[in-house]
Amino acid sequence: MQDMENAIRERAYHLWIEGGRQDGQADNYWLAAQREVLGTSLGEIGRLIARKAVEAPAKPKKARAPRKKRAA
Numbered sequence: 001m002q003d004m005e006n007a008i009r010e011r012a013y014h015l016w017i018e019g020g021r022q023d024g025q026a027d028n029y030w031l032a033a034q035r036e037v038l039g040t041s042l043g044e045i046g047r048l049i050a051r052k053a054v055e056a057p058a059k060p061k062k063a064r065a066p067r068k069k070r071a072a
Helices: 002-018 027-056
Strands: none
Touching: 002 027
């Protein structure tokens, strides 16, 4: 969790630099950085899940016993 906060803090700082170092906008920079970092993290998690689903071996289907015919 600390790594996530540090990543957000660093990204917010870079956004502040890119934005001309405007004072009084810390919340806006923090929220923008938070959206970026969390969005990237969630995208990575989604890719990992998708990769695991593709890599997972398919379960063999159980053989079904033939149905018995009813007497008429």
